[in-house]
Amino acid sequence: MGTQERKAREFAAREDLFLDTARKLILSDGLLSLTMARVAAACDYATGTLYQHFSSKEDLLLALSTRMAGDRVALFCRAAAFEGTTRDRMFALSVADVLFAKQCPEHFRLAQYVFTEAVWSATSDARRQAALEGSQPMCEEVRAIVRKAVADGDLPDRGLRNLDLGVGPWTLCLGMHTLVHADGLLSFYDVTRPYGLLLQHIEFLLNGLGWKPLVDDVSSTHVADKVDRLCRDVFSDLCDHESLARLLGDLGTTP
Amino acid sequence: MGTQERKAREFAAREDLFLDTARKLILSDGLLSLTMARVAAACDYATGTLYQHFSSKEDLLLALSTRMAGDRVALFCRAAAFEGTTRDRMFALSVADVLFAKQCPEHFRLAQYVFTEAVWSATSDARRQAALEGSQPMCEEVRAIVRKAVADGDLPDRGLRNLDLGVGPWTLCLGMHTLVHADGLLSFYDVTRPYGLLLQHIEFLLNGLGWKPLVDDVSSTHVADKVDRLCRDVFSDLCDHESLARLLGDLGTTP
DNA sequence: ATCATTTTTTGAATGACGTTCAAAATACGC
DNA sequence: GCGTATTTTGAACGTCATTCAAAAAATGAT
Numbered sequence: 001m002g003t004q005e006r007k008a009r010e011f012a013a014r015e016d017l018f019l020d021t022a023r024k025l026i027l028s029d030g031l032l033s034l035t036m037a038r039v040a041a042a043c044d045y046a047t048g049t050l051y052q053h054f055s056s057k058e059d060l061l062l063a064l065s066t067r068m069a070g071d072r073v074a075l076f077c078r079a080a081a082f083e084g085t086t087r088d089r090m091f092a093l094s095v096a097d098v099l100f101a102k103q104c105p106e107h108f109r110l111a112q113y114v115f116t117e118a119v120w121s122a123t124s125d126a127r128r129q130a131a132l133e134g135s136q137p138m139c140e141e142v143r144a145i146v147r148k149a150v151a152d153g154d155l156p157d158r159g160l161r162n163l164d165l166g167v168g169p170w171t172l173c174l175g176m177h178t179l180v181h182a183d184g185l186l187s188f189y190d191v192t193r194p195y196g197l198l199l200q201h202i203e204f205l206l207n208g209l210g211w212k213p214l215v216d217d218v219s220s221t222h223v224a225d226k227v228d229r230l231c232r233d234v235f236s237d238l239c240d241h242e243s244l245a246r247l248l249g250d251l252g253t254t255p
Numbered sequence: 256m257g258t259q260e261r262k263a264r265e266f267a268a269r270e271d272l273f274l275d276t277a278r279k280l281i282l283s284d285g286l287l288s289l290t291m292a293r294v295a296a297a298c299d300y301a302t303g304t305l306y307q308h309f310s311s312k313e314d315l316l317l318a319l320s321t322r323m324a325g326d327r328v329a330l331f332c333r334a335a336a337f338e339g340t341t342r343d344r345m346f347a348l349s350v351a352d353v354l355f356a357k358q359c360p361e362h363f364r365l366a367q368y369v370f371t372e373a374v375w376s377a378t379s380d381a382r383r384q385a386a387l388e389g390s391q392p393m394c395e396e397v398r399a400i401v402r403k404a405v406a407d408g409d410l411p412d413r414g415l416r417n418l419d420l421g422v423g424p425w426t427l428c429l430g431m432h433t434l435v436h437a438d439g440l441l442s443f444y445d446v447t448r449p450y451g452l453l454l455q456h457i458e459f460l461l462n463g464l465g466w467k468p469l470v471d472d473v474s475s476t477h478v479a480d481k482v483d484r485l486c487r488d489v490f491s492d493l494c495d496h497e498s499l500a501r502l503l504g505d506l507g508t509t510p
Numbered sequence: 511a512t513c514a515t516t517t518t519t520t521g522a523a524t525g526a527c528g529t530t531c532a533a534a535a536t537a538c539g540c
Numbered sequence: 541g542c543g544t545a546t547t548t549t550g551a552a553c554g555t556c557a558t559t560c561a562a563a564a565a566a567t568g569a570t
Contacts, residue, residue, distance in 0.1 A: 115437045139444055160455075174430035175431075179426060201423035208458075517565080518563105531553105
């Protein structure tokens with residue numbers, strides 16, 4: 001019975017088509033003007049067919065967000081696999097997140113919207129489950145790094161569990177992404193180069209956690225150099241001259 | 256010509272009525288089922304009258320969020336006025352935020368939604384300006400505390416400006432609020448007592464910034480004790496037996 | 511108090527969407 | 541081919557946000 005499998009494959013392919021198209025439409029016309037009818041029409045299907053895949057518009061958005069998150073997870077895992085001290089690897093996770101934000105800025109915008117109660121509660125259980133499970137690998141990487149750091153004696157656990165120690169950098173990143181995407185807020189408060197600051201504060205936090213080897217120099221230049229090195233070693237495909245320059249510009253090398 | 260003033264006063268009073276009513280409706284029926292018609296009807300006005308005050312539904316939501324933020328700012332300022340070291344006061348700001356989250360959980364839900372691009376971009380310029388200006392005092396408090404800490408030699412500035420140093424705790428809080436309100440996420444990852452962890456990580460971060468006097472013991476009990484003391488000294492009206500017990504429960508005193 | 515004029519309120523009408531579902535089309539197994 | 545099961549279709553429905561012409565109320569000069 002290859003029929004079932006073929007159908008399943010075709011169904012999955014069509015779902016990808018819908019999601020790809022939705023992404024393109026959002027990119028070109030914005031999230032506001034995305035309608036189910038437009039997505040369907042752009043794929044030459046009837047509106048009703050969309051509902052074979054997604055229980056609601058919100059469900060589609062969550063599916064799209066989850067798929068984008070896959071790329072984020074991939075970057076994350078590359079960062080985690082980087083050879084270096086546990087501290088360097090933890091730092092690299094944040095850099096991966098910053099690079100991802102540059103590479104796919106629409107992801108955080110969408111994710112922020114989707115995790116809103118009003119949207120989240122209109123999604124299907126299955127899709128929510130998939131969203132949570134999709135980002136589980138990131139958590140596992142964090143847990144593993146913290147575990148090794150504690151085992152190696154580079155990080156005192158203070159009675160906290162692995163993820164409880166990792167939750168600090170996590171929320172720091174998340175909070176900064178949120179600020180960056182709150183339009184006008186950072187410029188109102190004259191906070192330039194937010195991601196540069198984020199990475200400096202990550203270093204501060206890791207120092208405060210007593211994560212060895214401690215970093216003495218947490219200046220913006222030092223952080224920029226570190227990022228520069230990481231980009232060469234781990235993210236060379238993402239940091240061509242152009243984007244690296246842009247990233248460093250935003251990080252703010254000293255004038 | 257007192258007529259103009261009276262009218263302005265009545266207009267402002269009606270706006271308050273609309274916002275109060277919207278808040279109650281959200282509290283009882285949820286954000287999803289809030290409609291402009293329902294808000295108007297609940298106040299015995301026609302739908303069109305609402306649009307004399309708010310250029311769109313999103314505009315109303317932003318206005319509501321901004322008004323709620325006023326209470327947050329008030330708590331913040333009380334925390335900042337607390338007598339103690341600059342470090343204690345900085346810590347107190349985060350406690351104020353946690354208390355506010357307990358006292359008014361709907362605020363962060365709403366704020367998260369409102370700061371979403373899809374909503375934010377449908378609001379009026381005036382309202383956006385008001386929202387930004389409304390939270391400015393919080394920023395000023397942070398700046399002032401950092402300024403004094405640096406001046407007193409309790410905090411090395413490392414070439415960073417006042418707010419650049421305060422942005423760490425800020426994003427840490429914001430990120431945790433975001434995680435807390437992403438329904439199911441924290442329980443999925445088995446992160447209990449998020450706000451207890453937040454305050455511990457605030458201490459870690461402040462230590463990492465070299466903010467004197469450094470705190471040796473960043474255990475959950477020590478943090479809980481500190482919060483306990485703050486509640487007695489500064490937030491006694493908010494921390495009756497009940498709510499304090501609940502708060503400490505969530506913060507997680509050692510078992 | 512009266513009346514012309516301005517301002518405000520009203521709520522039915524409009525249009526845009528998300529969502530549904532009966533009918534039509536297609537695929538499938540025999 | 542043919543009967544049946546599955547899938548697709550897109551018009552129809554209901555809900556809302558938003559508008560605006562008409563009605564009502566307020567104003568202020570006489």
